[in-house]
Amino acid sequence: MGDRLKAYGIGLWDLAVLAALRDFGPASQGDLGIRLGIDPSDLVAVMDTLAPRGLIERSRDPPGPAALLGDHYSGGRCPA
Template sequence: MIAPLARTLMAAELPVLDKHGLTMWAYAVLLGLDRGPARGQGVLAQEIGADKTRIIPVLDDLQQRGLIERRPDPADRRARVLALTAHGRAVRDAAQADIQAQEEKLLNRLSAADRRGLLNSLIVLSTVSREEIVGQDDGPTPP
């Protein structure tokens, strides 16, 4: 039941993201950087479940559009720290608000108790590591 629902929700997000000029991976990057700057594209890729070589064009595009910045890492001048810009934060917030409005329509179909139970269950399950579920790390997952 989860996989078809997840695919449907991602399909519903695509027009919203397109409206904000974002791809699914670009949105994942902006959400990932919400926790604070990332020490390198490899670290960020791992955090969001992306392939570090495939994320480079996404990062290049976001930087070119002024949504993220790459600056030298003070601890290692060969590395770059990735961070959201104010414009990137605004775009991310607008896209996230529109996506949450769509989610709200879906969640309104549930009673208050069912909704609370679903959200509590999702919070608990989202903290389980991929390795714990799968038993091994078999590469990146889609956002």
């Protein structure tokens, strides 16, 4: 499966995040990290892969200086 995903420029963690967002709806970075058991810095790298491809949307909630802690992600469509 990993080889097929590489053709789309994503990996297994990317797919895991997309599946979690599809199954459970929009989530904060912290919630996604806990649910998937992924380190927050690794999760940021996943989001940085998915967002430019239009597979997720990032929104800050609440807006303000601490907004990074409240990033929420909603899943898009996985091309795989």
